[in-house]
Amino acid sequence: MITHHLSDKLLMAYSAGSLPEAFNLAVASHIAMCDECRARLASFDAVGGALLDQGPEGREPMTKGALEATLERIKSTAPTPRQRKSVSQNATLPGPLQQYVGEDVAGIKWRSVGNGVRQMIIPTSAQATARLLYIPAGVAVPDHGHGGMELTLVLQGAFEDQSDWFGRGDIEVADESTEHQPVAAPGADCICLAVTDAPLKFRGLLPRLAQPFLGI
């Protein structure tokens, strides 16, 4: 049962198409697992639909012959099917993530960042950073303050901090004011997708100087 959802502003920005790629990936991955947010997103899309379907003053006349040209294109050109890799259902990784890192968790190329914690940076546009984190059960996620917004989506296992518990499908939306000490819950090792629009500032675990080299 998913209890931590996306915020309205993230859903609106995703609906509008104005989020950085890494955030789009986190939002799409949560929605793939959460019908409540899928429905909320559809309601934000409906706002876009209402804005599109405005009265005469929202219109910009098409050039002469545009309808005929469009019909001609429909008749003369075959549709080009969009290249989309098939995704496997009920896998640990939701469909959108599979498109980036493959179907299987076992195929992920992890790099150690210390204390048993591993990560894989997912290549996206530079405005924000997406990474997969692997945190052994019972191990603390390095304490970090946030320079900007951070989304953490649980894919396997769970983590908890001082006030909350996050299981599979839950997404934590954190900002500058959030300072917490999440710990992977006992039981299964925790895998999550973490997205930030500013570099993580790890405290305690790694010296500040090391950050530029490790890319974290």
Added chain:
Amino acid sequence: MFDVQSPDRAARQYPSIVGNLPMVRENIHRGKRLASVKAESGAEWVTLIRRVAETQDTDAFTELFEHFAPRIKGFLIKSGADHAMAEECAQDVMVTVWRKAAQFDPSRASVATWIFTIARNRRIDMLRRDRRPEPEELNWGPEEEPDQLDVLGMQQEAGQLAIALSRLPEKQRSMIERAYFGELTHSEIAEETGLPLGTIKSRIRLALERLRHSLS
């Protein structure tokens, strides 16, 4: 500059949908009946899309084109496209409307909303914005169809939302427009939009549950 649909006009249409429920329902099944009537309400747009999907009806497409193409073009210009680009892109979107007509699910979106999502994705490609991964689509199987009462209810909700949007205070409405035209980052979007999205969300949620049930 902004007028979703004047409240008077929408209010006039609205009772006509409710009042003629069985007739409209039948018309959705047998699209041809409305051929001579100018499409004005959400339910009638649905009929036109059906006709395109089922019989490749050029007249139905022409009505859709005349209404939506100039609105898509206007929307794209407000989103930062120049005239030539917006014209070409509006034609692209209408080609996609023709080709994907059979995938449109009227129990989860209005035609305007569906077209908005196509236009948004085209705009992202065209303006080379950040890649936007999406959750897997959920579609009705070949033997299943959405419940017709869900379809009508959805179209009514979309009409209600357009009215609510047009009645928002100027400041909020303008924030929402700017968000959808891609002028605001997610952190600039207000968390409280003032939009009453609860009922439309619940309705989509219900349609999703029926769809999930039919897929299982």
